[in-house]
Amino acid sequence: MKSTLKKLLPFAVVGVISGATTVGTIQYFGHNSDNADQSYFTKSSNASFVGMNAATTGDDFVKAAKTTVPAVVTIKNYQSKSSSRASEQDLFDFFFGDPFGGGRGQQRQKQQQMPDNMPSGMGSGVIISPDGYIISNNHVVAGANKLEVVLSNKKAYIATLIGTDPNTDISLLKIEEKGLPYLNFANSDNIEVGQWVLAVGNPLGLNSTVTAGIVSAKGRGIGILGSQGKAANPIESFIQTDAAINPGNSGGALVNTNGDLIGINSAIQSTTGYYQGYGFAVPANLARKIVEDIKKFGIVQRGFLGVTSLDLSDDQQVAAYNMQKKTSIKAGSGIYITGFGEKSGAEESGLKAGDIITKIDNVAVTDFADLSMSIGSKRPGDKVQVTYSRNGKENMTTVTLKDQKGGTSTRTKDDLSVSEKIGADFDPLNESFKTSYGLNSGVIAKNVSEGSEMAKIGIVDNYIIIEINGKPVNSQKDVEKILDKYQGNVQVKFIDEYGRMYTKGFKMP
Incomplete structure (x- = not known):
C-alpha cells in the first residue's frame, strides 16, 4: 500500500502544480500586478520540495x-x-x-x-x-x-x-x-x-x-x-x-x-x-x-442515416416530446427514431419509426453524442451495421449512408451548386412586401453558413438580396443562373435589418 502511494504521489503533485499555475495566471491577468495576491509564491521551501519531486518522476511529461x-x-x-x-x-x-x-x-x-x-x-x-x-x-x-x-x-x-x-x-x-x-x-x-x-x-x-x-x-x-x-x-x-x-x-x-x-x-x-x-x-x-x-x-464528406430522432438519455427532451405528441415514451438509453428524411438510407434498410438504435458497428450508442460521432466520421456510400430494438427484441440491419441530397458518392468543390459554393439559400420576396418598400426585385437570404462568402461580406439570415452582378434576382433560380460556371468577382447589393443598403463583393470560389 505504501509503495503504491509513493508511486502515485508525484503524479498528484504535478496536477497540483498545473492547477496552481493556472490560478496564478488568472490572478495576474485579472488584477493589477502591484496588488496581486503573492501568497502562491511565498512558501519557498514547500515550492522547492514540490518541484524537486515532480522533476525526478515526471519524465513522461517532460x-x-x-x-x-x-x-x-x-x-x-x-x-x-x-x-x-x-x-x-x-x-x-x-x-x-x-x-x-x-x-x-x-x-x-x-x-x-x-x-x-x-x-x-x-x-x-x-x-x-x-x-x-x-x-x-x-x-x-x-x-x-x-x-x-x-x-x-x-x-x-x-x-x-x-x-x-x-x-x-x-x-x-x-x-x-x-x-x-x-x-x-x-x-x-x-x-x-x-x-x-x-x-x-x-x-x-x-x-x-x-x-x-x-x-x-x-x-x-x-x-x-x-x-x-x-x-x-x-x-x-x-x-x-x-x-x-x-x-x-x-x-x-x-x-x-x-x-x-x-x-x-x-x-x-x-x-x-x-x-x-x-x-x-x-x-x-x-x-x-x-x-x-x-x-x-x-469539402467535408458527411454521411447521414436519414432519420429524425429523440435522445432517450435526455429526460427533459423525452418529457417535452411526450407532452407535444401525447405519447408515453420512456427515457433511458439509445436513439428513438421519430421519422425519416427523403431518400433515407435508414428507411431503405427496413428501420421504422419507433425503433431504438442501440449500437453502430457493434459500438454502444447511449445518446446523441455517440450517434453523431459514429455516423459523422463516415462518408456517403459507407455502410454501417445498425443494432436496434423493436418491441423489445434486438435486431440488426445494414444501412448505406447518403449525403443530404440522397447521393452515395463523394463530391468535390466543382460538384457543388451555386448556393453551396457561396453558402446561402434564397427564398422569394413576396410582391406585397416589394410594393410596400418600393422594391422591384429581391430574395431573402436563408441558411447562411458561417465562414461562407455571403457571411464574409456581412450577410446573415433574413437580409434581402436585390441584385447580383447588377442583375435583379427574384428567386433561387435567378441566383443560380447568374453565377453558374461564373468565375471572377461577384457584386452583391443587399439590405440589412435596419433598411440600410450596401454593395459588397467577393471572388467566386
Whole structure:
C-alpha cells in the first residue's frame, strides 16, 4: 500500500502544480500586478520540495512536452473592418466567456478602435505535417482576411486557409515551409478515462504553455456548436479533460504522455470565462477525418442515416416530446427514431419509426453524442451495421449512408451548386412586401453558413438580396443562373435589418 502511494504521489503533485499555475495566471491577468495576491509564491521551501519531486518522476511529461511544444503555433486572426472584428470577438466570448469580466459592450468598443494591423483574435494550432499543414478550430479563423502563424521559435508566416468545418469546429491552414516539427495523430478511440494528458497552447498571451491533467470523460455533447445556428449538423463527442485550458488554448493540442495528438482543444465550460476544471477537445479520429476530406476533396464528406430522432438519455427532451405528441415514451438509453428524411438510407434498410438504435458497428450508442460521432466520421456510400430494438427484441440491419441530397458518392468543390459554393439559400420576396418598400426585385437570404462568402461580406439570415452582378434576382433560380460556371468577382447589393443598403463583393470560389 505504501509503495503504491509513493508511486502515485508525484503524479498528484504535478496536477497540483498545473492547477496552481493556472490560478496564478488568472490572478495576474485579472488584477493589477502591484496588488496581486503573492501568497502562491511565498512558501519557498514547500515550492522547492514540490518541484524537486515532480522533476525526478515526471519524465513522461517532460518527453511529451518537448515533442509537442515545437509543433504548436500561435494563430493571429486579422480582419480589415472594425465591425467584423467586433462580431468575431463574440465568437471567442461564446466559446470561452468574456475574458475581460462582464464588459462585452466595452470590449466591442475597444475592438472597434483597434488599428487594422492589430489582430482581432488569437488562438492556437497544431502542425500535422512537415510541409506546413496546420489544424486549428473554425472559430479561431472565422471572419479573417489574413491569418498569421507564429512558430514556437518566433518565426512568422502568412497562412492560407485551406478549408473549415463549422459542424466540428475544425479548420485546416497551410504555410509554405518544409522540415517542420509535427505531431502524429493517435487513435482517440483507445483513450481511457483517467489517463494522463497534456494540453499545449497559448493561453492568455502566454506562448507555449503546457498543463497536465487527466481524461475526465469521453463522448461529451455540450450543445455549444449548434446553439448559435452556425453549425447546421453539429458533431459533438468531446473529450473532457481537467488539464487547464484558457482563452488562447483554442485550436491547440491535447496529447498523451507519448506526445501523440489525441484531440484539438476547443472550448471550456465556465461561469467566469476562465478555466474552472472543464475543458473539451475534438477527438483526433474525427479531426483527422475532417482534414483528410478538406485536403482531398476541398469539402467535408458527411454521411447521414436519414432519420429524425429523440435522445432517450435526455429526460427533459423525452418529457417535452411526450407532452407535444401525447405519447408515453420512456427515457433511458439509445436513439428513438421519430421519422425519416427523403431518400433515407435508414428507411431503405427496413428501420421504422419507433425503433431504438442501440449500437453502430457493434459500438454502444447511449445518446446523441455517440450517434453523431459514429455516423459523422463516415462518408456517403459507407455502410454501417445498425443494432436496434423493436418491441423489445434486438435486431440488426445494414444501412448505406447518403449525403443530404440522397447521393452515395463523394463530391468535390466543382460538384457543388451555386448556393453551396457561396453558402446561402434564397427564398422569394413576396410582391406585397416589394410594393410596400418600393422594391422591384429581391430574395431573402436563408441558411447562411458561417465562414461562407455571403457571411464574409456581412450577410446573415433574413437580409434581402436585390441584385447580383447588377442583375435583379427574384428567386433561387435567378441566383443560380447568374453565377453558374461564373468565375471572377461577384457584386452583391443587399439590405440589412435596419433598411440600410450596401454593395459588397467577393471572388467566386
